[in-house]
Amino acid sequence: WTRLNAAEIDLNRDFHNEASTEIKYLKNIVASEKYDYALNLHEQRTIFTTDGIHPATLSFLAPSENVERTITENRKKCMAVIAEVYHHLKELIPNQIGRYSDEFYPTSTGDNFIKAGMPTILFEGGHFVNDYTRKETRKYYTVALYYALKAISESNSGTKGWESYLEIPENRETHYDIIYRNVKLNTGHECILDVAVQYREIFEEGKDEISFVPFVVEVGDVKHKKGWKEIDCTGKTFVCPNKYPKLDAKVDFTIED
Numbered sequence: 001w002t003r004l005n006a007a008e009i010d011l012n013r014d015f016h017n018e019a020s021t022e023i024k025y026l027k028n029i030v031a032s033e034k035y036d037y038a039l040n041l042h043e044q045r046t047i048f049t050t051d052g053i054h055p056a057t058l059s060f061l062a063p064s065e066n067v068e069r070t071i072t073e074n075r076k077k078c079m080a081v082i083a084e085v086y087h088h089l090k091e092l093i094p095n096q097i098g099r100y101s102d103e104f105y106p107t108s109t110g111d112n113f114i115k116a117g118m119p120t121i122l123f124e125g126g127h128f129v130n131d132y133t134r135k136e137t138r139k140y141y142t143v144a145l146y147y148a149l150k151a152i153s154e155s156n157s158g159t160k161g162w163e164s165y166l167e168i169p170e171n172r173e174t175h176y177d178i179i180y181r182n183v184k185l186n187t188g189h190e191c192i193l194d195v196a197v198q199y200r201e202i203f204e205e206g207k208d209e210i211s212f213v214p215f216v217v218e219v220g221d222v223k224h225k226k227g228w229k230e231i232d233c234t235g236k237t238f239v240c241p242n243k244y245p246k247l248d249a250k251v252d253f254t255i256e257d
Helices: 022-032 073-088 109-115 137-156 162-167
Strands: 037-042 058-061 095-101 120-125 175-183 192-204 211-220 226-232 237-239 254-256
Touching: 022 109, 037 109, 058 073, 058 137, 073 109, 073 120, 073 137, 073 162, 095 192, 120 137, 175 211, 175 237
Parallel strands: 037 120, 058 095, 175 226
Antiparallel strands: 058 120, 175 192, 192 211, 237 254
16 A cells, blocks of 8 residues: 555655665566566556546556657557557446556656666556445456456557557546535634545554545635535534644544534
8 A cells, every 4th residue: 555665665766766675676677588568557546537527447558758758669559558458448437447647757667667668558546436445446457457468468569559548538636535515613703614535545553454544635625626425514513622624634523413
Protein backbone atom coordinates (compact mmCIF):
# COMPACT_ATOMS: atom_id res chain seq x y z
CA TRP A 1 0.00 0.00 0.00
CA THR A 2 2.95 2.32 -0.49
CA ARG A 3 5.79 3.04 -2.92
CA LEU A 4 8.18 3.56 -0.02
CA ASN A 5 10.62 0.86 0.99
CA ALA A 6 11.70 0.14 4.58
CA ALA A 7 14.06 3.13 4.44
CA GLU A 8 11.10 5.30 3.31
CA ILE A 9 12.59 5.89 -0.15
CA ASP A 10 10.07 6.33 -2.98
CA LEU A 11 11.13 3.52 -5.32
CA ASN A 12 9.33 5.11 -8.25
CA ARG A 13 11.42 8.29 -8.01
CA ASP A 14 14.83 6.75 -7.28
CA PHE A 15 15.89 5.75 -10.79
CA HIS A 16 18.87 8.12 -11.06
CA ASN A 17 19.76 8.58 -7.42
CA GLU A 18 19.92 4.84 -6.69
CA ALA A 19 19.61 5.39 -2.96
CA SER A 20 17.67 2.13 -2.62
CA THR A 21 18.99 -1.40 -2.94
CA GLU A 22 15.84 -2.39 -4.82
CA ILE A 23 16.39 0.01 -7.74
CA LYS A 24 20.03 -1.05 -8.13
CA TYR A 25 18.93 -4.67 -8.21
CA LEU A 26 16.14 -3.99 -10.72
CA LYS A 27 18.41 -2.05 -13.07
CA ASN A 28 21.01 -4.83 -12.94
CA ILE A 29 18.36 -7.41 -13.82
CA VAL A 30 17.13 -5.32 -16.75
CA ALA A 31 20.69 -4.81 -18.00
CA SER A 32 21.48 -8.53 -17.77
CA GLU A 33 19.60 -9.47 -20.93
CA LYS A 34 17.28 -8.07 -23.59
CA TYR A 35 13.67 -7.88 -22.50
CA ASP A 36 10.89 -7.23 -25.01
CA TYR A 37 8.51 -5.35 -22.69
CA ALA A 38 8.20 -4.14 -19.12
CA LEU A 39 4.86 -4.14 -17.30
CA ASN A 40 4.79 -1.43 -14.64
CA LEU A 41 2.10 -2.47 -12.15
CA HIS A 42 0.51 0.10 -9.84
CA GLU A 43 -2.56 0.87 -7.82
CA GLN A 44 -4.47 4.07 -8.35
CA ARG A 45 -6.25 6.33 -5.91
CA THR A 46 -10.05 6.51 -5.74
CA ILE A 47 -10.04 10.17 -6.82
CA PHE A 48 -9.96 9.38 -10.55
CA THR A 49 -12.86 8.89 -12.97
CA THR A 50 -13.06 8.49 -16.73
CA ASP A 51 -15.87 10.99 -17.24
CA GLY A 52 -16.69 12.64 -13.92
CA ILE A 53 -19.16 9.85 -13.11
CA HIS A 54 -17.61 6.40 -13.55
CA PRO A 55 -14.54 5.32 -11.56
CA ALA A 56 -11.30 4.67 -13.41
CA THR A 57 -11.22 1.03 -12.35
CA LEU A 58 -8.35 0.34 -14.74
CA SER A 59 -6.04 2.89 -16.30
CA PHE A 60 -3.19 2.41 -18.73
CA LEU A 61 -0.31 4.44 -20.08
CA ALA A 62 2.36 4.29 -22.72
CA PRO A 63 4.82 6.55 -20.85
CA SER A 64 6.50 9.50 -22.53
CA GLU A 65 10.21 9.44 -23.30
CA ASN A 66 10.63 13.20 -23.18
CA VAL A 67 8.98 16.41 -22.02
CA GLU A 68 7.52 16.93 -25.49
CA ARG A 69 5.59 13.62 -25.18
CA THR A 70 6.74 12.51 -28.64
CA ILE A 71 4.89 9.44 -29.95
CA THR A 72 7.89 7.21 -30.67
CA GLU A 73 7.94 3.69 -32.11
CA ASN A 74 8.38 2.24 -28.63
CA ARG A 75 5.37 4.19 -27.38
CA LYS A 76 3.36 2.93 -30.37
CA LYS A 77 4.25 -0.66 -29.41
CA CYS A 78 2.88 -0.01 -25.94
CA MET A 79 -0.18 1.77 -27.29
CA ALA A 80 -0.95 -1.18 -29.58
CA VAL A 81 -0.93 -3.61 -26.63
CA ILE A 82 -3.08 -1.29 -24.50
CA ALA A 83 -5.51 -0.81 -27.40
CA GLU A 84 -5.93 -4.58 -27.62
CA VAL A 85 -6.60 -4.81 -23.88
CA TYR A 86 -9.11 -1.97 -24.14
CA HIS A 87 -10.88 -3.73 -27.01
CA HIS A 88 -11.50 -6.81 -24.84
CA LEU A 89 -12.39 -5.07 -21.56
CA LYS A 90 -14.46 -2.06 -22.59
CA GLU A 91 -17.62 -4.19 -22.71
CA LEU A 92 -16.86 -5.90 -19.39
CA ILE A 93 -16.44 -2.61 -17.50
CA PRO A 94 -17.94 0.05 -19.78
CA ASN A 95 -16.82 3.63 -19.06
CA GLN A 96 -14.41 2.41 -16.38
CA ILE A 97 -11.15 2.26 -18.35
CA GLY A 98 -9.00 5.38 -18.45
CA ARG A 99 -5.76 6.65 -19.87
CA TYR A 100 -3.28 7.97 -17.32
CA SER A 101 -1.52 11.30 -17.84
CA ASP A 102 1.53 11.00 -20.12
CA GLU A 103 3.39 13.84 -18.44
CA PHE A 104 7.09 12.98 -18.43
CA TYR A 105 8.58 12.34 -14.99
CA PRO A 106 12.41 12.58 -15.20
CA THR A 107 13.05 10.39 -12.15
CA SER A 108 10.28 7.84 -12.71
CA THR A 109 11.27 4.20 -13.21
CA GLY A 110 8.83 3.49 -16.06
CA ASP A 111 9.61 6.69 -17.96
CA ASN A 112 13.32 5.98 -17.81
CA PHE A 113 12.99 2.37 -18.93
CA ILE A 114 11.08 3.38 -22.05
CA LYS A 115 13.48 6.28 -22.59
CA ALA A 116 16.32 3.72 -22.56
CA GLY A 117 14.59 1.76 -25.34
CA MET A 118 12.42 -0.85 -23.59
CA PRO A 119 8.66 -0.63 -24.29
CA THR A 120 7.03 -0.10 -20.90
CA ILE A 121 3.30 -0.39 -20.17
CA LEU A 122 1.79 1.15 -17.06
CA PHE A 123 -1.16 -0.61 -15.38
CA GLU A 124 -3.18 1.21 -12.71
CA GLY A 125 -5.73 -0.65 -10.59
CA GLY A 126 -8.25 1.89 -9.31
CA HIS A 127 -11.65 2.13 -7.69
CA PHE A 128 -14.74 0.00 -8.21
CA VAL A 129 -17.83 1.43 -6.51
CA ASN A 130 -18.43 0.00 -3.01
CA ASP A 131 -15.34 -2.20 -3.26
CA TYR A 132 -12.52 -0.62 -1.30
CA THR A 133 -10.76 -3.97 -0.85
CA ARG A 134 -10.35 -4.03 -4.66
CA LYS A 135 -11.85 -7.49 -5.15
CA GLU A 136 -13.52 -6.52 -8.45
CA THR A 137 -10.54 -4.42 -9.51
CA ARG A 138 -8.17 -7.36 -9.03
CA LYS A 139 -10.41 -9.53 -11.17
CA TYR A 140 -10.38 -7.13 -14.12
CA TYR A 141 -6.69 -6.33 -13.58
CA THR A 142 -5.96 -10.04 -14.02
CA VAL A 143 -8.05 -10.21 -17.20
CA ALA A 144 -6.16 -7.15 -18.50
CA LEU A 145 -2.81 -8.82 -17.77
CA TYR A 146 -3.92 -11.91 -19.68
CA TYR A 147 -4.88 -9.93 -22.80
CA ALA A 148 -1.72 -7.81 -22.58
CA LEU A 149 0.50 -10.89 -22.50
CA LYS A 150 -1.53 -12.47 -25.30
CA ALA A 151 -1.17 -9.33 -27.43
CA ILE A 152 2.58 -9.17 -26.77
CA SER A 153 3.05 -12.83 -27.69
CA GLU A 154 1.14 -12.40 -30.95
CA SER A 155 2.30 -8.95 -31.99
CA ASN A 156 5.88 -9.67 -33.07
CA SER A 157 6.67 -6.27 -31.50
CA GLY A 158 4.35 -4.56 -33.98
CA THR A 159 2.46 -1.29 -33.71
CA LYS A 160 -0.70 -2.26 -35.59
CA GLY A 161 -3.81 -0.58 -34.17
CA TRP A 162 -1.92 1.79 -31.88
CA GLU A 163 -4.19 4.70 -32.85
CA SER A 164 -7.10 3.14 -30.93
CA TYR A 165 -5.20 3.88 -27.73
CA LEU A 166 -6.10 7.54 -28.22
CA GLU A 167 -9.80 6.64 -27.96
CA ILE A 168 -9.38 5.80 -24.28
CA PRO A 169 -10.60 8.75 -22.17
CA GLU A 170 -8.02 10.55 -20.05
CA ASN A 171 -8.39 10.25 -16.29
CA ARG A 172 -10.08 13.11 -14.49
CA GLU A 173 -9.52 13.97 -10.83
CA THR A 174 -13.13 14.50 -9.74
CA HIS A 175 -13.98 12.57 -6.56
CA TYR A 176 -13.42 12.19 -2.86
CA ASP A 177 -14.45 9.11 -0.91
CA ILE A 178 -17.01 10.96 1.23
CA ILE A 179 -18.35 14.51 1.16
CA TYR A 180 -20.46 15.82 4.01
CA ARG A 181 -22.62 18.58 2.50
CA ASN A 182 -24.11 21.59 4.31
CA VAL A 183 -22.39 20.98 7.65
CA LYS A 184 -23.34 23.65 10.22
CA LEU A 185 -20.39 24.19 12.55
CA ASN A 186 -20.73 25.04 16.24
CA THR A 187 -19.52 28.62 15.94
CA GLY A 188 -20.75 31.95 17.28
CA HIS A 189 -21.71 32.95 13.75
CA GLU A 190 -23.50 30.93 11.11
CA CYS A 191 -20.97 28.80 9.26
CA ILE A 192 -22.20 26.19 6.78
CA LEU A 193 -19.72 24.32 4.62
CA ASP A 194 -18.71 20.99 3.10
CA VAL A 195 -16.22 18.51 4.53
CA ALA A 196 -14.38 16.14 2.20
CA VAL A 197 -12.92 12.89 3.48
CA GLN A 198 -10.50 10.34 2.02
CA TYR A 199 -9.71 6.90 3.35
CA ARG A 200 -6.09 6.06 4.04
CA GLU A 201 -5.01 2.45 3.83
CA ILE A 202 -3.21 1.74 7.08
CA PHE A 203 -1.78 -1.52 8.34
CA GLU A 204 -2.50 -1.74 12.05
CA GLU A 205 -0.44 -4.08 14.22
CA GLY A 206 -2.40 -7.17 15.22
CA LYS A 207 -4.90 -6.99 12.36
CA ASP A 208 -4.90 -9.33 9.38
CA GLU A 209 -6.44 -6.84 6.98
CA ILE A 210 -5.71 -3.27 5.93
CA SER A 211 -7.78 -0.67 7.80
CA PHE A 212 -9.46 2.13 5.89
CA VAL A 213 -9.15 5.18 8.13
CA PRO A 214 -11.05 8.36 7.14
CA PHE A 215 -9.06 11.63 7.09
CA VAL A 216 -10.27 15.18 6.45
CA VAL A 217 -8.75 16.48 3.20
CA GLU A 218 -10.77 19.62 2.37
CA VAL A 219 -13.12 21.95 4.22
CA GLY A 220 -15.18 24.76 2.71
CA ASP A 221 -16.86 24.97 -0.67
CA VAL A 222 -16.33 21.54 -2.24
CA LYS A 223 -18.88 21.88 -5.05
CA HIS A 224 -16.10 21.35 -7.61
CA LYS A 225 -15.83 17.72 -6.51
CA LYS A 226 -18.20 14.79 -6.03
CA GLY A 227 -18.17 12.09 -3.40
CA TRP A 228 -18.52 8.37 -3.93
CA LYS A 229 -20.72 8.80 -0.89
CA GLU A 230 -22.45 12.11 -0.16
CA ILE A 231 -24.19 12.90 3.12
CA ASP A 232 -26.55 15.87 3.33
CA CYS A 233 -26.21 17.36 6.82
CA THR A 234 -28.93 20.00 6.44
CA GLY A 235 -30.76 20.39 9.76
CA LYS A 236 -28.39 18.00 11.54
CA THR A 237 -25.95 18.59 14.39
CA PHE A 238 -22.17 18.57 13.99
CA VAL A 239 -20.64 16.92 17.06
CA CYS A 240 -16.87 17.31 17.45
CA PRO A 241 -14.28 17.91 20.21
CA ASN A 242 -13.24 21.00 18.22
CA LYS A 243 -15.29 23.74 16.60
CA TYR A 244 -13.79 22.87 13.24
CA PRO A 245 -12.81 19.65 11.49
CA LYS A 246 -9.02 19.68 11.24
CA LEU A 247 -7.32 19.19 7.88
CA ASP A 248 -5.15 16.11 7.47
CA ALA A 249 -6.47 14.67 10.72
CA LYS A 250 -8.53 11.56 11.40
CA VAL A 251 -12.27 12.12 11.32
CA ASP A 252 -13.26 12.72 14.95
CA PHE A 253 -16.72 14.15 14.39
CA THR A 254 -20.21 12.70 14.04
CA ILE A 255 -23.36 14.01 12.42
CA GLU A 256 -26.46 13.56 14.55
CA ASP A 257 -30.16 14.14 13.87
